[in-house]
Every structure is written in structure tokens, then in C-alpha cells.
Amino acid sequence: MSAEIAFSRYAHDRIGDRRTDEAWLAEVWADPATRVLVIAGTRIGLVDGAIPWVSPAEAPEGDRVLLGEHDGVVHFAVIADGGLAGEDWMPLRGLVLVLTEDDAPLVVHAMGIAEWLWATRHCIRCGGRYEIQHLGHVLRCTDCGREEFPRTDPAVIMVVTDGEHPEDRCLLGRHPSWPPGRYSTLAGFVEPGESIEQAVRREVHEESGITVGEVEYFGSQPWPLPRSLMIGCLGKASSTEISVDGEEIEDARWFTRQQMKDEAEAGTLVLPGGISISRSLIEHWYGGALPGSW
Template sequence: MAHPHESISLDPHDRQGVHRRDRAWLDARWEDPATRVLAVAGGRARRTGRDEGGGPAWVAPGEAPDGHRVLLGERDGTTYAAVLLDPSAVAEDDRSWASLRELLPAVEGHPDAPLVLHAVGIAEWVAVTRFCPRCGAGLELEAAGHELACPRCGRRQFPRTDAAVIMLVRHGEPGSAEERCLLGRQAAWPEGRFSTLAGFYEPGETLEDTVRREVAEETGVRVGQVEYFGNQPWPLPASLMIGMLAEAVTTEIVRVDDELEDARWFTRAEMAEQAASGELVLPGGISISRSLVEHWYGAPLPGSW
């Protein structure tokens, strides 16, 4: 059976990495009114209008504000870029700017999604990577926004990505009415929200052992077999979510740390009934968590964050 997450993957844009230091090429693209530019300030991007459903506001270079220019690449013959602004220059209550989470519904299933993820990921990295870790000097943006160079010691910084596992843990005879999956919720979430478990990779681990450790730390459940499902870039702020399917060998839930407020086992019947009533609210369709849940369930489910 094909993993459902594969069906929502989008063809990537050509990032044109060979041109990131080609000043003449970059200038020509910036002078082309057909080039599309997205203004980004930290984790927020300018959107069309002020309504919650507004998508990313792509404009011609001449309409873009001044800021650090970042080459995103090309798609279907059009060049895409971003302009990075100081986050402090955008008011928190300015509704013409939206966080990535607010933009996701507008770009779900759209070819713009990888471009927006690329732009926000670079902006987040630049916003938090300001000084050289070796000598403390201020860093300068180079390579069309994809390198930070130290003018004092020459050390270079590159966009950072933290590997994280996100897993659907199941127990019972596969496909049976008694088979259950394990979901958890954090205290900060609104009532009814549950999701698959997740956690960050630590040095020296295999990804399978990261899954086993995280599940045990959060719920006390022991995991045996683990297999790869798919992956998703998630620049909030800089992660690669590696989806895994895991088989539990114990079922007693004992929350060892304070990361989760609650964790529960759900049969398919319980999940369907509670999702339909709104008692259980599952992650949104663009997330790999949703794909993991629906892959296990075997069909689309109602409701989402």
C-alpha cells in the first residue's frame, strides 16, 4: 500500500544553486518584472489582504520592500525570490502579515507550498543566527541568502535543520477491530486536540532508537519494530519531520516526563466516532501527522485543527 503522504508531496522548484554567487544573473532576474517576490519578516510573510484565508502575496521586484534578497529558484520558467525584513519592523497586530501556520491552509496542495517553506525557513535561520559562534563578530548574508559569513575569522554558517521523528504507534492485529493507535496532547492545546507523538533526534542514535526513546519517555510504552513512512520539511523553526510507523510491545501508559498532558489509545471505531462528533480534533491535512493517522485508519477522517 502506498503511503498517503507521498500523494501530497509536490514537485520541488529548481533552486538554481549554481547562480547564487552570479551577480549578473541575479541582477537580471531582479530587473525582470515577471519575477515573483515574497516579503518575509522572521516567521511571518506578507499575505493577500487582511483576511485569515489570504495566501502569500507574491509581487514584482519593483513592488517589493527593501531588504535582504534571497533567491528561492525557478518554477515553470518564473523566478521566485524573497525579501527578508527585520521582524521588529512589522507590527504584531498587522493582519496583512501571517505566520506560516496561518498560511498553510491557503497553500495546502499548491505548488507555492515548497517556496513558502523555503522562504520562511531561511528567514527564521537568518533571524536567529546573527553572530559568529567562533569569534562573536556580526555575520553577513551571502550566496543569495543561503550562507552567513564572518568578516573577522572567515567561518561560514549554513541553514540549520534539526531532525525530528514523528510516529504513529499501533498495537494489535493489523486491520482488526481491536487494533489501536496511540495519540497524545499537550497542555497548551485547545480541548480535544490530539496528535501523533514526536521528538528530536539525539547524537549517536538511529532514527528507530529515537522513536523508541521518545515514545518511552512521553508515555512509558515500549516499541519494537519501526519502519520509515515519509518526511516533511517543517521550518517552525527549522526541522525535518521524519515520519515513522511503530509497533508497540506494551500498552500501559505512564507519562514519564511533563511533555504531554494526556495520551490515549484509539480504535478505528472510537477515532471515527469522536472525530465526527468533534470530541477528537486531529492535525490538519497538510501535516505528515495527519497522513500517518489516515494511513493507519485507512481512509480520510473528518475535522482538523
């Protein structure tokens, strides 16, 4: 199954073999057409409500990260000192609503590296200091020589359906901290020694009390908050009685397509934003676009 997912649709060429090509790097950094995303620590400042890309000459001092090539243009990020950020600069979670599908893969790549560099300061073997290599994609301990690479935590996110119901239904839940009316697909991290299918069944049962049988892969989406890969799945329920855990999930409901459409149009049901894999999963089940988002 192939899915159209916003964060994964317009992938850039990461040109990883260029990360140690000093002559080429100097050449593209001198090119005013090269685009640079400025990150202060782990925050970005918007300009007129959009993600700003500047020329290398306009970029501040900082750690350079080669993101890759997109539409024939080389893109970098410069991770500057966090003190550069103004009060209105935002972490990635605050930027999701302004990300375009064109920008999203580059920004997610850049912020994933920024979050990793911010959180990974000392060697886990000897406690020594790391130095950045390969244009932000490798850390090397200055004491023992150990190399550290960016890590990704797998997480499952799933739309669960009740195909035995005459109208077919899908299961959505809401976190206790969300505003009224906001519902989304269930999700959770894959535990050590667990398969994707096992994680889907466990998370759904823990959060909603629903038992899931068949599980199919849908698609995936990077989600560096701080370093996840969301693995989208379709699950078929083999039970229908809901019993929420009350902690991660405050409420869960079965929705028919008509209920979902009517409540989304009325604004009493608020669904995830269009750039999220959750939205893609829901609209895949629904069979088309739905109104409203958060």
C-alpha cells in the first residue's frame, strides 16, 4: 500500500556523500543561491508567518548542517547559540501549522538534527565531549573516539476500524489536555523486542480496551518531537466495547462516516491538521477530504 503523506511526499536528496567534500562545500556556501535555515538552539523565528530561508552571507555563525538538494538548490541549516532566539521564536511543535509540504521535509530534517545535538552533549561510554563531524550527522568523542549517530524512536499511529458494524466505524480518542472536541488516532511507542503489529495491538488495548486483530502497514512520517518515526497502520477491531485508561486517553469514540462529516462541519469534532499522518489515516478511511483541523 502506498500512501500520500505530507511530510514524506517531497523528500529532498540528502547527498550524504558530499558531507566531507570540503572543496564542494566551500563552493556551494559561496553561492548566493544556496538556502540556509537559521535555528537558534532548537527554535526558528518566522518572517511574515513563514519559514525564512536566507543566503549563506546572511546566516550567523554556528554549526552548519548539510540538509541536501531540493529542486536543484542546495540547502543548509545553521544551528546558532540559543541566545539568538527572540521571544517569538518557536520550537517545531509551534511551527507545524505554518509548514508547507515543500518545506516540511527540510525543516523536519534540520530540527531533528538540532534536537539531537542539543540533547547529546557527552559520550555515553566515557563521558567525554563530542565534536560535530559530517556536517552535523556524526558526533565523535574527543576522548575515546566513539562515534554517535542520530537515533530515531519508532512509534505506531493507527486508525482502527469496526468493519462488522453495518455502517463501518473508526475509533478516535482524545488526550485529557486537549480542548473540547479534539479527537485523533491512537498512537504509542514501540517497546524493545516488540514488532509493529504487536505494538499496535498493545497500545490500542491499553488506551481504549479494544482488541485488534489484523494489522496492515499504511505509511510512515518523520516526527522529530524529539526524534520519532511515526509508522502508520490500519487495524481491524475484533472487539468494540470501549474502556479508556483515563490517563493517556480521556475519551474514545466510534465514528461512522456520516457522524464524522456532520460533526466536523459543525465544529464539534476537531481533527488533526492536514500535514499530519493522523489526518492522512483518517481521510484514507473516510474516503476523501474532511473540513476543519487543529
